[in-house]
Amino acid sequence: xxxxxxxxxxxxxxxxxxxxxxxxxxxxxxxxxxxxxxxxxxxxxxxxxxxxxxxxxxxxxxxxxxxxxxxxxxxxxxxxxxxxxxxxxxxxxxxxxxxxxxxxxxxxxxxxxxxxxxxxxxxxxxxxxxxxxxxxxxxxxxxxxxxxxxxxxxxxxxxxxxxxxxxxxxxxxxxxxxxxxxxxxx
Numbered sequence: 001x002x003x004x005x006x007x008x009x010x011x012x013x014x015x016x017x018x019x020x021x022x023x024x025x026x027x028x029x030x031x032x033x034x035x036x037x038x039x040x041x042x043x044x045x046x047x048x049x050x051x052x053x054x055x056x057x058x059x060x061x062x063x064x065x066x067x068x069x070x071x072x073x074x075x076x077x078x079x080x081x082x083x084x085x086x087x088x089x090x091x092x093x094x095x096x097x098x099x100x101x102x103x104x105x106x107x108x109x110x111x112x113x114x115x116x117x118x119x120x121x122x123x124x125x126x127x128x129x130x131x132x133x134x135x136x137x138x139x140x141x142x143x144x145x146x147x148x149x150x151x152x153x154x155x156x157x158x159x160x161x162x163x164x165x166x167x168x169x170x171x172x173x174x175x176x177x178x179x180x181x182x183x184x185x186x
Contacts, residue, residue: 056130063091068103094134102138105173135177
C-alpha cells in the first residue's frame, strides 16, 4: 500500500480555495539553491521543460508536502500514519504521489516507483493523472549534489546509500519522467 493513497482524494476543497502549492516543500527554492551551488544539464533541462508547460489542472486536496519514508509510520507492511506536517497545504494529489514515487526510486530503484504508482491506482480505483509532470517536479526538489540527503537516509537505516548512487537514481527517475512527459504531450 502506498503511503500516498490517503491523500488521493481526502479533503477536497469545495467551498474555499486556499492558495494551492505547486511543489513539495514549497518554502524551499531548490532552483535558486542549484543556481548558487551548481547544477547539472539534466536538472537545467527539466526546469526549462516545466517552464514551457502549464501546471496541470485537477482536484485540490490536502497534501503532506514532504512525503518520504522518514515521515511515515508503519505496522508491518501497512502505513499507519504520517508525521512532520509542517509542509502540508492544498495542492494536487500528484505532489504526494510523486514524492512517494521519487523516494521509492531513490531508496530502491525505478521499479519501486512503479510499485507505488500501481498501489496508489489500485487503492484509489482510478488512474493517476499527470504522473510524469509531478515526477519531474518531485525530482527537481533536490540539489545537484545528493549529499544533502545522505544523513537523513542513514538515520533511516540506509547506510548503503551514498550521494553518487542517489544521484544516479535521481537522474534515472528524472530522465524517465522527462521522456514520459514528451510522450504525454504528443
